[in-house]
Amino acid sequence: MAEPSGDTPEQYRKDRVLLDSYLDWAAGEGVPVIEDFGVDLLAAETAPWDRFGVDGAIINLKGRGNYSSTFLLEIPPGASSAPMRHLFEAVYYVLKGHGSTRVEAHNGASHSFEWGPKALFALPLNAPYQMFNGSGAEPVRMAATTNAPMVMNLYHSESFVFGNDHWFAGREGEEGRFAGDGEMTPIRPGRVLWDTNFVPDAGAFELKPWEARGVGSGNMQFILADGIMGAHASEMPVGTYKKGHRHGPGLHVFTVHGSGYTLLWYQGDEDFQRVEWRHGMVFAPPNKMFHQHFGTSNNHARYLAIGLGSKRYPVVQLRRAGSENNRSDVSIKKGGRQIEYEDQDPRIHPLWLRELAVTGVPSRMGKFFDEEAMLRELKTSAAE
Ligand SMILES: [Fe+2]
Incomplete structure (x- = not known):
């Protein structure tokens, strides 16, 4: 028997043990792989990403959990991305610039839709698509929050994930979904679903009341391209803040408008961690880390949260359980995951x-x- 070979990630790769197929794939893509608690996507460094035909970076947030991560793409003025299809879902959020996406359908049709800052969209799983910067002067920056970590680890075959020709026709949705049409399904406060493929302006989309999460709080749950990646928008009125709560990892929080900050802490921590709000920031509250969002500006403070597990397809037990009991809008004193205003740390207010x-x-x-x-x-x- 050979001598023990050691205990480092490099050695794991040589010994073919404890592999993370997503991280190995990411390291080979030739773009910056940024690991941090929160990242300013407007300032993050990018490099040519041959696969996408544009510049990009891979953002692996500390709180991303096992299943999701964010790709940052920058499309130069007048340029377009490489035609692309892949077996992971991608929820795109436009940070700056104007452009369009052309997506192919199973019946040979193609749909094009135009977008600008704060647009939110997803393409049907594995549908071929290409993106175009519609401006001759301004670059486009966009973030794709994906379940690539889940899918790369599931198959560990790059050629299967990027070279599969299956059509998921049922995910295309009815005519008009790429133009922003959709269907509203109210279930209960905090569970109002907007089912579409494209939200032209996630900053302006009308939210519905969810008072249990904070005074005047508003929310909308998005089902995008019948996907398993979920997104929701949430807002607090001027002069208010949300109640603190905690949940599983992987929800990527994008600050959309307004300014303020988020405090994060683990039970028993002496101090808070703090993330400042500004357009372009993304962070992900880690597993079971309490977090609380505070607006301080004289307009509404709104954020988008994107991660694995939509309200239609929760996928993982944690996301399903959060909908049934142990809810994120019920006090921890009643078995939920929220800290009511009267129970919060006296330093917070x-x-x-x-x-x-x-x-x-x-x-x-x-x-x-x-x-x-x-x-x-x-x-x-x-x-x-
Ligand atoms: Fe949260």
């Missing part, structure tokens, strides 16, 4: 009041907290 003092936005949370006492306290400690 004064910290937010201090932020509001900077932006000059009035709080609309006075009925939940003794804000006068908190402001007196802040003044006293500032004077000391």
Whole structure:
């Protein structure tokens, strides 16, 4: 028997043990592989990505879990991406620029649709598509949140994932889905579904009330191209914030408009981690890490969350369980995963009041907290 060979990722590859087929594939793509807690996608470095025919980078967030990750694409002015089909799903969110996507259907038809900043869309699984920058002057930046990690690890065959000619005709949806048509299904607050392939402006799409997640909170769940990748938009009115909660990993949060911040912490942590909100940021709350979103600007603060498990196809037990019991909008004191305002860490509200003092936005949370006492306290400690 040979001597033990050692315990490093390089040696695992040589010994053919503990492999991650997605990470190995990503390392061979020739583009930056960025691993971080949160990433500013508008500032992230890209390099030519032969597979897509444009520049790009692979974003592996710390909280992405096992199944999903984000690809960043930059299409130069007047250029187009390489024609492409793949067996993983991709939910595209446009960060900047204007362009169009042409997607082929099983019956030989093709659909083209135009998009601009904050458009959200998905192509039917494995449908051939190509993207065009419609501007001669401005580059396009877009993020594709995918389940490539799941699919590459499932098959560990690049040629199968990128070279399969099967048509998933049922995913194309009815005529008009690429033009932004859709179907609304209200189930309960926080579970209102908009079923489409294309949302022209995720920043303007009308949300529905979900008061249980925070005062004035709004939400919409998107089913895109009948996919297993889920997306939802969520918003808090001016002068408010969401309640803290926690759930499984892999939800990629994109800040859409408004400014503010997110605090994240594990139960028992002394301090919070903090992510600043600005257009172009993405982060993913890690597994079971509490997180709470705060608006501080004088317009609504909205974000998009994209990850594996749609409301139609939760795929994993964690996502299904979150819909049935152990809900993310029910207090942890009642077996759920949310921290009600009255139970939150006493540092949280004064910290937010201090932020509001900077932006000059009035709080609309006075009925939940003794804000006068908190402001007196802040003044006293500032004077000391
Ligand atoms: Fe969350």
